[in-house]
């Protein structure tokens with residue numbers, strides 16, 4: 064006695080009664096195996112829930128031709144939130160692109176502090192997940208109906224959907240942008256998310272102009288170094304804070320006119336001194352808890368406080384009245400909200416890549432790790448051992 068089950072329009076199997084004895088929970092896996100196996104399959108499954116011993120089911124398969132085996136790639140997976148050790152190197156299945164999607168083989172993957180927040184659970188994400196919000200890669204497959212992308216295109220993306228810590232991934236075509244051929248893959252991966260963030264901060268949250276004085280915390284970091292280069296090119300007087308003398312040297316090279324080692328000096332007093340008591344037009348604060356209150360003190364009347372990160376922890380709540388003494392503006396921007404439309408995304412990427420091509424932005428790829436070693440990259444980033452950008456190579 065046998066019954067037939069349609070798997071796809073191309074492929075049918077005859078199921079022996081033994082298939083029906085496979086626990087229903089395990090049937091999808093059995094069917095997946097069956098799809099990729101030639102006619103006549105002996106299938107072994109262990110039912111761990113019931114602690115039963117290994118059982119073998121024999122299933123006869125027949126059909127025109129089996130679908131190709133699922134494509135497996137290596138990726139970093141997170142099953143539980145925690146320290147860098149929760150980043151696991153595993154085989155994962157990467158599907159075929161559906162309508163509006165492309166599959167991309169990643170060449171260089173940017174590491175960002177937001178990956179640390181996701182891993183630790185600072186920003187809620189359901190487990191398991193593959194972390195990563197930025198990559199540059201080559202298109203390997205194009206979903207049905209898509210005409211403006213081709214296999215072989217070099218593309219970059221930054222933001223959602225999360226999942227770039229993978230050798231290959233499927234993405235909505237609407238989130239990727241073409242990478243100009245003159246720009247190296249690693250440089251592109253180091254400036255996509257961080258450079259577009261710098262663009263949003265300097266050109267859209269608060270428009271920096273010649274004659275402004277700006278304070279940039281973590282000035283030797285990934286975003287920080289690009290902010291310094293760009294603010295300097297815009298004609299601003301740039302004050303940067305860093306934790307070490309080595310980072311101070313890099314920040315000076317990147318265009319900081321005044322560098323403050325905030326682990327040794329009181330940055331509020333030094334900003335006061337440098338600005339002759341006038342304060343700065345704008346503070347770009349990604350450090351958060353440790354710097355937030357001091358940053359407010361550094362602002363001049365009607366100054367802009369741009370709080371865009373929390374590398375040292377969430378800042379304490381601010382009573383509105385704290386802004387009243389100098390009529391201050393406070394904003395907490397997210398890149399995603401400024402690149403929400405396709406036009407905004409393309410405009411941001413265009414400006415970043417144009418500035419890279421013009422030599423205004425010099426992506427500092429100071430740290431390169433194999434993708435499998437993402438845990439070490441995270442540990443170094445959190446320990447403040449890194450400067451510039453970190454790139455993972457699959």
Ligand SMILES: NC(=O)c1ccc[n+]([C@@H]2O[C@H](COP(=O)([O-])OP(=O)(O)OC[C@H]3O[C@@H](n4cnc5c(N)ncnc54)[C@H](OP(=O)(O)O)[C@@H]3O)[C@@H](O)[C@H]2O)c1
Nearest residue numbers: 175176281284285286305306349372373374375397398447
């Ligand atoms: N809002 C957005 O859309 C957006 C987009 C991108 C990035 N960000 C934020 O921008 C910040 C920078 O990101 P990134 O990827 O370029 O990282 P990063 O700046 O390269 O690394 C973080 C830096 O923060 C400084 N820091 C100060 N206190 C720290 C602490 N307790 N623990 C760790 N680091 C500390 C360190 O520099 P020193 O050693 O010099 O102190 C460290 O190198 C992050 O806060 C990130 O969340 C926000």
